[in-house]
Amino acid sequence: MKHHLxxxxxxxxxxxxLILDTAEELSRVAGRPIKKLPTLRGRTVxxxxxxxxxxxxxxxxxxxxxxxxxxxxxxxxxxxxxKGESLKDTAxxxxxxxxDAVVIRHPDSGAPHRLATSGWIGGAVVNAGDGTHxxxxxxxxxxxxxxxxxxxxxxxxxxxxxxxxxxxxxxxSRVARSNVRLLTTLGxxxxxxxxxxxxxxxxxxxxxxxxxxxxxxLPESDAVMMLRVQRERMNAAYFPTEREYARRYGLDxxxxxxxxxxxxxxxxxxxxxxxxxxxxxxxxPRCTAVEQVSGGVSVRMAVLxxxxxxxxxxxxPGQPTAGLEEATQGNRA
Ligand code: NCD
Numbered sequence: 001m002k003h004h005l006x007x008x009x010x011x012x013x014x015x016x017x018l019i020l021d022t023a024e025e026l027s028r029v030a031g032r033p034i035k036k037l038p039t040l041r042g043r044t045v046x047x048x049x050x051x052x053x054x055x056x057x058x059x060x061x062x063x064x065x066x067x068x069x070x071x072x073x074x075x076x077x078x079x080x081x082x083k084g085e086s087l088k089d090t091a092x093x094x095x096x097x098x099x100d101a102v103v104i105r106h107p108d109s110g111a112p113h114r115l116a117t118s119g120w121i122g123g124a125v126v127n128a129g130d131g132t133h134x135x136x137x138x139x140x141x142x143x144x145x146x147x148x149x150x151x152x153x154x155x156x157x158x159x160x161x162x163x164x165x166x167x168x169x170x171x172x173s174r175v176a177r178s179n180v181r182l183l184t185t186l187g188x189x190x191x192x193x194x195x196x197x198x199x200x201x202x203x204x205x206x207x208x209x210x211x212x213x214x215x216x217x218l219p220e221s222d223a224v225m226m227l228r229v230q231r232e233r234m235n236a237a238y239f240p241t242e243r244e245y246a247r248r249y250g251l252d253x254x255x256x257x258x259x260x261x262x263x264x265x266x267x268x269x270x271x272x273x274x275x276x277x278x279x280x281x282x283x284x285p286r287c288t289a290v291e292q293v294s295g296g297v298s299v300r301m302a303v304l305x306x307x308x309x310x311x312x313x314x315x316x317p318g319q320p321t322a323g324l325e326e327a328t329q330g331n332r333a
Pocket of ligand 1: 055056129135138174175227228230268269270
């Protein structure tokens with residue numbers, strides 16, 4: 001695996017399967033009374049958030065803490081960044097504190113890449129969402145939820161032949177970009193569905209199908225991933241009215257009934273209930289939104305563990321938890 005995780009394109013199929021397998025192993029810890037492993041004791045993980053986040057920030061914090069790392073949370077609000085401090089000066093401060101990993105969310109596409117390639121810091125950089133570019137750990141946790149629901153979480157398996165439909169604001173979605181890359185790397189067939197105004201220029205070159213209509217693709221989907229309409233990134237009118245959008249691209253119970261019986265509904269959160277998804281669908285047992293969040297902690301534990309090597313050494317390919325077993329045994333209550 002590479003030293004940093006900036007894009008889903010950084011991961012080969014084997015890297016991604018190794019992360020999913022490691023996460024599966026680590027998820028056992030979540031069910032124990034004592035949820036902590038000593039694996040990253042003495043290592044420092046900095047969460048550097050320049051943009052609002054609930055799920056992702058808490059998830060990375062929980063993941064690092066469950067591996068016994070020291071965690072420093074840094075949010076742009078209330079820091080010197082709001083006084084105009086540059087990314088470079090912030091990075092130099094983190095380096096001076098000895099950060100082994102920096103988890104960064106930033107409104108500008110490319111900020112994590114800049115941090116990783118600048119030489120300002122020596123630790124591993126993990127992209128927790130940059131502008132409209134990428135959000136690779138979200139795609140990993142989505143793949144984790146997909147593999148669990150559709151294939152029982154079987155170790156070593158990918159998503160070959162699974163059909164995943166991603167619906168909504170593709171234009172502004174880093175979740176869509178990372179998922180198209182990662183899910184195709186894992187063998188899935190992806191279709192993106194959106195009105196033409198919410199599709200990026202160049203989408204034809206993406207490794208997926210494109211459709212302007214939702215209804216025809218529903219019966220052929222194993223999973224339908226609904227995206228939030230990202231108003232905070234919109235500077236113009238992209239569709240006539242909310243009602244019109246919901247009518248054409250929202251998932252309600254009638255549409256869900258057109259999906260195959262085994263098919264699931266996914267959402268990265270935060271959800272706009274009544275817009276891209278009705279409350280009835282969001283609260284149905286077919287919707288994996290909450291599972292995605294809980295699996296996300298295990299997936300981020302796996303990413304930090306594999307990038308930082310842990311105290312037990314880098315696991316060999318095919319042995320995702322070499323060295324972890326001992327640590328998890330000791331924790332058995
Ligand atoms: C997504 C994000 O921030 O890109 N959410 C998340 O990470 N859980 C999607 C969104 O904000 O709609």
